[in-house]
Amino acid sequence: MELISIVEALLFATQEPLGVPQMCAAVKDTAKDIVDAATENAQLPGEAVQIPEWVTPLAATTEEQVRAILDELIARYAAEKHAFTLVERANGWRIAARGEYAEWCRALYPGKKVHRLSQPALETLAIVAYRQPITKAGIEAVRGVSVDAMVQQLIDRGLMKIEGRADLPGRPLLYGTTEAFLDHFGVRSLDDMPNASELRRVKLPTAEEGAPAASEQPQEQQLSLAPVTQPEELAVAES
Structure with missing residues (x-):
């Protein structure tokens, strides 16, 4: 399991913007839980613990790695011409539709009018x-x-x-x-x-x-x- 897929899943699953520290902590804590569960499930004392190879790198995930992943996802979405991208707000990152699709997305909420500022x-x-x-x-x-x-x-x-x-x-x-x-x-x-x-x-x-x-x-x-x-x-x- 790759870090880029995990970060993408976290952003897809949340309803609120996610900060880089939150994403980093979620990855590391989950990796630690997997290691702890594998240790507890060992049948005999001294028995080798079977930990998936992909878990160890995730347990050492850094915020710099997560930021690099976000940049990679933005570039990938643009290259593949997806209708959505990642945007950073004051309190974190989230998946959002691109601006050119705003009118179509707005049609899902007919009761909400655009209030322009004078x-x-x-x-x-x-x-x-x-x-x-x-x-x-x-x-x-x-x-x-x-x-x-x-x-x-x-x-x-x-x-x-x-x-x-x-x-x-x-x-x-x-x-x-x-x-x-x-x-x-x-x-x-x-x-x-x-x-x-x-x-x-x-x-x-x-x-x-x-x-x-x-x-x-x-x-x-x-x-x-x-x-x-x-x-x-x-x-x-x-x-």
């Missing part, structure tokens, strides 16, 4: 994603408009959450993004967002300074919104 919602999310944790006043200083309703809408949709309170007068709430946000835009972590390190260093207006008019906003602030506003919907229908 431009104001995308702009608000971009600010929060790159500068979190951030207060509502901080968001409004960049956008130049009130964001009370927009923030609540994004929280209700599970894309934003309250992170705590700022150490400022009045102890305003701090906001951040959720794992659902990462899933929606198809990124594993906030560091995988386009130009993340550069855009986090861009100086933004503060609540005290007041937000400039849209036509007067510096070019770098406009660019900071572009990467997140482009992919309105993750084009992968997950199994």
Whole structure:
């Protein structure tokens, strides 16, 4: 039995994303159980234990091996032109249909409509994603408009959450993004967002300074919104 087949079976059997450590532990623990069972079933003391040759290598499986297997599976699915592939999410890997088959997969769930985000919602999310944790006043200083309703809408949709309170007068709430946000835009972590390190260093207006008019906003602030506003919907229908 090969490691690549075992990893593929684990991904096929689960309903939730699987992390590399989880897969590695499942392989090693099962191999150990097979060895222990063979030892217990030995008929006489000192009798040679019959352990299948393929079990020993599996007991020493490493996370690096599992990651290499995942890359091999992705390449194999692409070469064989399968309708599915492997995708990595914030909390692990899973099998998913390719994006070009999303419309057909969506037909299985006629009651679920695609909810696209409006431009104001995308702009608000971009600010929060790159500068979190951030207060509502901080968001409004960049956008130049009130964001009370927009923030609540994004929280209700599970894309934003309250992170705590700022150490400022009045102890305003701090906001951040959720794992659902990462899933929606198809990124594993906030560091995988386009130009993340550069855009986090861009100086933004503060609540005290007041937000400039849209036509007067510096070019770098406009660019900071572009990467997140482009992919309105993750084009992968997950199994």
